[in-house]
Amino acid sequence: MSDKNRASQKSIKTVITHAGNNPRDYYGFVNPPVVHASTVLFPDSATLASRNQKYTYGTRGTPTSDALADAITEIEGAAGTIVVPSGLAAITVPLLGFVKAGDHILVVDSVYSPTRRFCDTILAKMGVETTYYDPEIGADIETLFKPNTSIVFTETPGSNTYEIQDIPAIVEVAHRHDAMVMLDNTWATAVFYKAMSFGVDIVVHAGTKYPSGHSDVLLGMVSANEKYWDKLYETYVTFGVCAGPDDIYLVLRGLRSMAVRLAHHEKSALSIAERLQNVEGVARVLHPALPEFPGHDLWKRDFSGSSGLFSIVLDGGDASTSRWKRKADAFLDALEIFGLGYSWGGFESLAVPVFLGDRIVAKPPTEGPVIRLQIGLEDTEDLLADIMQGIAAANAVS
Known part of the structure; x- marks a missing residue:
């Protein structure tokens, strides 16, 4: 069995704990060094001219x-990943890299x-037209395609209201029209949602969120499949939007515990969401893991x-x-x-x-x-009591 096949059979928890670093490369130290670099030296003029070495410049x-x-x-x-200074940069860099004036894109x-x-x-100033589509559209997204539609930008669940999209159906339609699919996977991460296994071409993450886990760093990551990796990397190098090494190190350190933290976040959030459903003053709980939530079957x-992360109404x-x-x-x-x-x-x-609005x-x-x-x-019961205190205050408003 190849090393790649063995890696593919490992649990996501194991992969997150060890991926991206070989301690033997750094004298056995568990974590990689934090390299602060702009200039990289070459051993001779021939290597300088050819740039035939692994690292050539800090960007x-x-x-x-x-x-x-x-x-x-x-x-x-994925085939490769770029690391950029923020979650928003992880969205804007690939969009800028893959659209051109006159294109039409579909955004959830x-x-x-x-x-x-x-x-x-x-994008509007660049001459790119955007059409916003219903997150529950599924395969009917085909009705919105134009001859110049180049990208479908998705996010599942949706921000703040958590609509679940039928990504396999959307991907099938988009690829039939030679359009690429980008997906913001920050809410679930690859721990809970394997976007590329559904045919998504580019996956966006705000490393600021769960990978970091400590509210003290801004970072974004963009991963691409084989078809789009070279162009994504070319865009990244051309823009020069590299992240700082200290921020990268903090996210890498946080990544190692992400699966464990997510398990706790999941358990606590779902417990609280379930218990808020029948509370006076709460009209609705917006959480896709609740059986009553529209789109739960897709989730x-x-x-x-x-x-x-979830919302209450x-x-x-x-x-x-x-x-109000x-x-x-x-x-x-x-x-x-x-x-x-x-x-x-x-x-x-x-x-x-x-x-x-x-x-x-x-x-x-x-x-x-x-x-x-x-x-x-924090403790789930303490959090629930705090929320109930907030609901009581809201209910007292006449």
């Missing part, structure tokens, strides 16, 4: 960046809002688990009145354990109000304000 990779990139490549089952309407902003501003078919009445916002504010201000802050995937629990076809909940909850590593 083209170091042992530190290679360790993380190689680890993510193995975890994803429940996409991460900065992705929408990028499409509506930078069960394609995912092996769920992460620590408070019973808030008419959105046109101030009561006052209930959201009362909920948030009553929290003691949950921090009020953006991002997620760290060890601590967070809560933020969700803005869904930019949706076009994926209409947001109308029962009341949507609150996104990041369930951290």
Whole structure:
């Protein structure tokens, strides 16, 4: 059996623990060195002229960046991975690398809002047309294709409302039209969703979130299959958007415990989500692992688990009145354990109000304000009590 075949049979937990680094390369030290580099020296003029050595300049990779990139490549089952300074850069770099003026792209309407902003501003100025599609469209996405459609940009589950897409059906249609499929897999990671096994061409991750796990670093990773890897790498080198070695090292270190942390996030979040379903003042719980959630069957078919991020819809009445916002504010201000802050995937629990006013076809909940909850590593009962305190405060708003 080849080494590659043996690796493919290993558990994802084992791969995450060891991928991307061989201690024998560094005198037996468990972790790779943090290489701070711009200039790389060549042994002679012939090598300098040919650049025929592994490392040539800091923007083209170091042992530190290679360790993380190689680890993510193995975890994803990709041909290669680039590491960039933020999760948003992981979205914008491949989009810029693969579109041209006059192209048409399809983007899921429940996409991460900065992705929408990028499409509506930078890509629009470049002459790229964006159509936003219903996340539940499945194979009917074919009706939206044009002769110049080049990319389908997906995200499953959807941001903040967690709609599950039928990615295999979308991939089949896109490839039949010679379009590529990009997928933002930050919510589930490859631990719970093997995007490339469904035919996705490029997978995007915010390393800021679960791979880092400690809310102290910004980073993004982009993995590509064999067909698109060379062009993705060329784009990366041309833009010079390399991440700093200290940030890369922190994400690589966090990656080693990601599977264990995700298991705890999953268990706590699902327990809390289940117990909030019949609480007075909660109109809906938006969590794809709940059997009652629309799209749950697709989630069960394609995912092996769920992460620590979900939303609740408070019973808030008419959105046109101030009561809607006052209930959201009362909920948030009553929290003691949950921090009020953006991002997620760290060890601590967070809560933020969700803005869904930019949706076009994926209409947001109308029962009341949507609150996104990041369930951290704290005790589940303490977190539930904190949420109940927030709900009581919201219910008291007249």
